[in-house]
Amino acid sequence: MKKTFLALTFLSTIGFSQQLTTNSGAPVGDNQNSKTIGNNGQVLLEDIHLIEKLAAFDRERTPERVVHARGAGAFGEFVASSDFSEVTNADFLSAKGKVTPLLVRFSTVIHQQGSPETYRDPRGFAVKFYTEQGNYDLVGINLPVFFIRDAIKFPDMVHAFKPSPLTNGVSDANRVFDFFSNLPESTHMLTWLFSDYGIPANYRQMEGNGVHAYKWINNKGEVTYVKYKWMPQQQIKNLTQDEANKIQATQIEHATLDLYNQIEKGNFPKWDLYVQMLKKEDFDLLDFNPVDATKIWPESVAKLIKVGTMTLNKNPENYFQQIEQAAFSPATLIPGIEPSEDKLLQGRLFSYSDSQRHRLTGNYQQIPVNAPRTKVKTYNQNGYMSLREQEGDVNYQPSTNLPSVVDNNKFKYSKSVFPAGTVTTQHVIDKENNFKQAGELYESFSKKDKDNLIKNLSGALNSVKNKVIVHKMIAHFYLANKEYGNRLLKATNTSLSDIKQYL
Secondary structure (H helix, E strand, O other), X not given: OHHHHHHHHHXXXXXXXXXXXXXXXXXXXXXXXXXXXXXOOOEXXXXXXXXXXXXXXXXXXXXXXXXXXXXXXXXXXXXXXXXXXXXXXXHHHOOOOOEEEEEEEEEEOOOOOOOOOOOOOOEEEEEEEEEEOEEEEEEEEOOOOOOOXXXXXXXXXXXXXXXXXXXXXXXXXXXXXXXXXXXXXXXXXXXXXXXXXXXXXXXOOOOEEOOOOEEEEOOOOOEEEEEEEEEEOOOOOEOOHHHHHHHHOOOOOHHHHHHHHHHHOOOOOEEEEEEEEEOHHHHHHOOOOOOOOOOOOOOOOOOOEEEEEEEEEEOOOOHHHHHHOOOOOOOOOOOOEEEOOOHHHXXXXXXXXXXXXXXXXXXXXXXXXXXXOOOOOOXXXXXXXXXXXXXXXXXXXXXXXXXXXXXOHHHOOOOOOOOOOOOEEEOOOOOOOOOHHHHHHHHHOOHHHHHHHHHHHHHHHOOOOOHHHHHHHHHHHHHHOHHHHHHHHHHOOOOHHHHHHHO
């Protein structure tokens, strides 16, 4: 009996059974698409596999962040450039010149604390506005798009980037490209990442992007979809791979020290915040899904509108208390700003807050750097690190012993209208259009930038042992732009016939 059990265990470890299951052993029907209201609607909380997968992923590391572990930050202020109350109830945008205090944390994404800040990696760009309506977190990165469009793929993507569970070594191109060779939607982001934009020179001289589409809601309940972009008033500067290697040979925290030292000198870095706006009725005019996180909104379709200016003018007094304990989540919203139907964003609404609860306890919002400047009134209570004053006998609602609740319509969620007959589904979004914007990005680069992109990307691909993976990846870039693909073919000693079956 014991031998039979050991034999079955051995077979299971070598992949005899390939059926993916939940943690409780139930088979998984679809591990690529979250359950939504129609193909383009909101993600449903009843997608048990998605919630379990994200919750398990959020708890993989403690206490270091699973992603964005290496970071730096500073305090400052935001000054609104105009009154945007016609399109949003967000109070900090309600008057020209209105000042809102804030905190920013910059970071690398994949690598651990203490890792070099010269690695090719997206950079986190998270801003916490301490508004008069509570805190608002604008959580983004330096690049305008992302690798995936559905949060159900996020744990797998990070696993592919992280060290192998066998070797625990450095990030392995074989694993990374094995994953992305099966995800055509990543072509656009990979083109950004392997260009010189993949290594910003420092935190002060890089752009920031909200990546996702959000909804701005006005006091009439009217919805405008927006995308955010931070543009530095400092000159944008990136590093070539050779330049990054030289810095890394002598210093691994150059970006953190640059930010700290410049603020100490009084050279306060500034960024202008812009938004692009679209109405839902304009969505059908585009050849891609506007809430797809792998796409940009061309400025010819949605122009950039300046919203205000951010200045960072104060360094933290204690890094651990004010930066390491800082917690950001796209679910930290205020009236007038809501999430769009973006499937990646919908998953992040749960996952980011859940990560902070795991890392800093369920009362992480009571830590001073995360606490709002407004008075908090909630019946949530107790638990680890409960510091908020609680008084009285009634900690529930409704109650005849409490004053009646003010019913203010402008604080309610907006209404979403879906086509009649819509059903729940697990399906890819409409209008994937995975390659066009990646090709346009390649065409927009200068000769030098194209050369560096080909050098960086072919260098990574040449380290991949499984040539099927290489062929599939090059096919993606070939479909984006033939010159792009042909140059990679030459640089990797690959022929067109090798990739033909993937075109």
